[in-house]
Amino acid sequence: MEIKRRILFCLHLPPPTHGASIVGATLVESVRKISHYELKVIKINTTNTLKGGRALVGVFRFALLVARTILIVLRNRPHVIYVTPSSKGIAFVKDYLYVNVLSFFHKGPILAHFHNKGVRENDGRLFEKMYRHFFSMVTPILLSSRLRGDLSKYVTAENILICANGMGSEHPELLLDKKRYDFLFLSNLIEEKGVLIFLEACKRLNKADFSFTAAIVGAEADVETSTLENFLVENCLSDNVHILGPQYGADKQGVLEQSSILVFPSFYHYECMPLVVLEAMSFGLAVVSTREGALEDLVENGVNGLIVKRRNVEDLFEKLAYLLQNEARLLQMKEASLAKYRRDFTEQAFVDRMDLIFQAASDL
Numbered sequence: 605m606e607i608k609r610r611i612l613f614c615l616h617l618p619p620p621t622h623g624a625s626i627v628g629a630t631l632v633e634s635v636r637k638i639s640h641y642e643l644k645v646i647k648i649n650t651t652n653t654l655k656g657g658r659a660l661v662g663v664f665r666f667a668l669l670v671a672r673t674i675l676i677v678l679r680n681r682p683h684v685i686y687v688t689p690s691s692k693g694i695a696f697v698k699d700y701l702y703v704n705v706l707s708f709f710h711k712g713p714i715l716a717h718f719h720n721k722g723v724r725e726n727d728g729r730l731f732e733k734m735y736r737h738f739f740s741m742v743t744p745i746l747l748s749s750r751l752r753g754d755l756s757k758y759v760t761a762e763n764i765l766i767c768a769n770g771m772g773s774e775h776p777e778l779l780l781d782k783k784r785y786d787f788l789f790l791s792n793l794i795e796e797k798g799v800l801i802f803l804e805a806c807k808r809l810n811k812a813d814f815s816f817t818a819a820i821v822g823a824e825a826d827v828e829t830s831t832l833e834n835f836l837v838e839n840c841l842s843d844n845v846h847i848l849g850p851q852y853g854a855d856k857q858g859v860l861e862q863s864s865i866l867v868f869p870s871f872y873h874y875e876c877m878p879l880v881v882l883e884a885m886s887f888g889l890a891v892v893s894t895r896e897g898a899l900e901d902l903v904e905n906g907v908n909g910l911i912v913k914r915r916n917v918e919d920l921f922e923k924l925a926y927l928l929q930n931e932a933r934l935l936q937m938k939e940a941s942l943a944k945y946r947r948d949f950t951e952q953a954f955v956d957r958m959d960l961i962f963q964a965a966s967d968l
Contacts, residue, residue, distance in 0.1 A: 608642040609966040611635070612682040614673065614706070615717075617647045623879050624688055624719035625649075627769055627954075634955040641962070644680050646673055648687070648702065666698060670705050677709045683966040685714045687742070691754070692722035700734050707741040713965040716742035717767070720874055721754040721897070745961065747877040748898030765961055768901060769877050770954025772886035772945075778861070780888045780938045785846075786928065787818040788863035788889065790856075790880050791870075793827040798869030798894075803832065805867075805920040807839045812921075814928055816844060818867075821859055823850040860887040864934065865927060868893040871914040877901065885945035890937035892923055902949070908941035 613635075615628040635641055650665040677685075685706055689699035706714055716738075723735060739758045745765045746752060752761050787806075791797040799820065809816055820832065829847060836842045851859055866884035868891060875897035884891060885902065891909035893899050905911040910927070913919045927934050947953075 608640055609684065609962065610642045610644070610680060610682040611962060611966070612676065612680065612685045612710075613643060613645045614648050614685060614702070615645075615688040616649050617645075620649070620651075623769075623876075626879060627719060627771070628688060630771060630951055631955065631958060634951065635958070635962075638955075638959060644676055644682065646676065648699075650698070666702075670702065673702070673705060674709055677706070682710065683712055684962060685710055685712070686717065686962075687714060688717050688719060689738075691718055691720045692726050696726070697734070700738050703738060703741055714742045715745055715765075715961065715965055717745040718751075718754075719747065719876060721751055721876055722874055723754045724757060743965070748901050750898045750901065751876060767957045767961060768898075768949065768954070769879060769882060770949045770951050770957075771879055771882050772951060775861075775887055778888050778942070780942070781935060783864040784817065784862040785819045785859070785864065786816045787865050787867045787924065788859065788884070789818070789820045789867050790822060790859075790884065791868065791878075792822045792825045793820075793829070793832070794825045794872065795827050796870065796872040798867075798871065799827055799832070800835075801869050801915065801917055801920060802867050803835050803841075803845070804917040805869075805924055806841055806845055807835075808917070808921040809924060809928070810839065810841055810844060812925065814925060816924075816928055818845045819859055819863065820845065820847045821849070821851045821856065857887075860884065860889070863887075863889055864938070865889060865909075865924075866891045866893075867920075867924070868899075869912055869914075869920055870894055870896050870899070872896060875899065882945065882949050885941045885949065888938045888942035890927065890934055890941055892920070892927070902944075904940075904944070908937050908944050910937075 613632055616625045617628050618625045632645055636643055650662045690696045735758050744755060744759055745767050747768055749766050752764055789799055789802050793799055806818060832847055836845055866889045868881060877898045881891055881902045891903045892912060893903045894912055894914050903909040903911060910923045912923050
């Protein structure tokens with residue numbers, strides 16, 4: 605008779621929808637199908653919106669979360685606990701307290717999977733003491749070895765596990781040539797994600813008489829749609845660049861199928877391994893991006909895309925112009941992007957990596 609390993613998942617799940625919650629939902633659904641695991645799942649979000657909620661309500665929900673967690677730990681006695689903590693600020697303080705509770709009632713391994721960064725930026729003696737204690741209770745998992753520096757003050761490299769994200773599904777009938785949109789910007793409209801830099805590069809392409817089309821997909825954040833629309837009108841770009849707003853499900857898939865190059869010139873300080881790039885690769889898009897976070901794990905310069913300098917409109921313009929002028933080279937990059945996704949970043953590849961981590965932890 606097969607002995608099942610009991611795992612307690614304490615993680616973020618939708619809603620709200622963001623990178624960590626999407627990956628969490630994928631992992632739970634996939635691990636449930638593996639016969640040698642027995643799962644219990646606790647959603648640790650104390651709010652269902654990205655904007656948060658009232659403080660007193662949050663404290664009450666956190667207290668209920670802690671009580672429910674204690675009961676489940678005592679009843680089920682998991683071999684391993686898997687948690688997805690925040691890395692900084694008040695969110696980390698909450699997760700630090702939560703992990704203290706887990707550690708008190710559970711003497712086995714606690715895996716802490718970080719989908720964000722910011723540990724090394726929290727100053728002050730109090731935070732330093734909390735981090736040192738936190739990392740004495742858990743084994744951290746990062747998305748890339750490139751992110752180890754964020755934890756280097758508290759954890760040695762050999763004590764950090766690495767598991768890259770993976771997502772999406774195969775698209776066997778993809779046609780990698782003849783696309784409606786040369787360029788796609790796909791992200792919430794956050795200035796640090798590079799949307800305004802992308803528009804400035806489009807402006808230069810237009811002035812240099814390049815023929816191109818582009819789509820901007822994403823919900824408003826710190827950049828309003830009206831700001832983008834005004835820029836297009838003022839710079840005679842309305843025929844070239846189409847603002848499509850937020851797109852989900854089949855609508856988003858349709859835009860990805862019609863696009864050739866993902867332009868993601870992010871200088872977002874907390875960028876790690878954005879799912880939007882993995883999603884674009886799964887549709888065979890070449891990717892133009894920066895060296896932020898772990899993006900170079902996904903984008904090999906000159907192989908499946910191009911790396912541009914952060915906040916540099918001129919460099920982005922030159923790289924986009926190069927791709928417009930070199931169709932055969934672009935097609936090679938798109939083929940390489942799809943091949944890289946299928947080799948390393950599918951949902952199954954991610955689950956297989958996590959399976960090895962869970963097995964090793966539960967055998968301790």
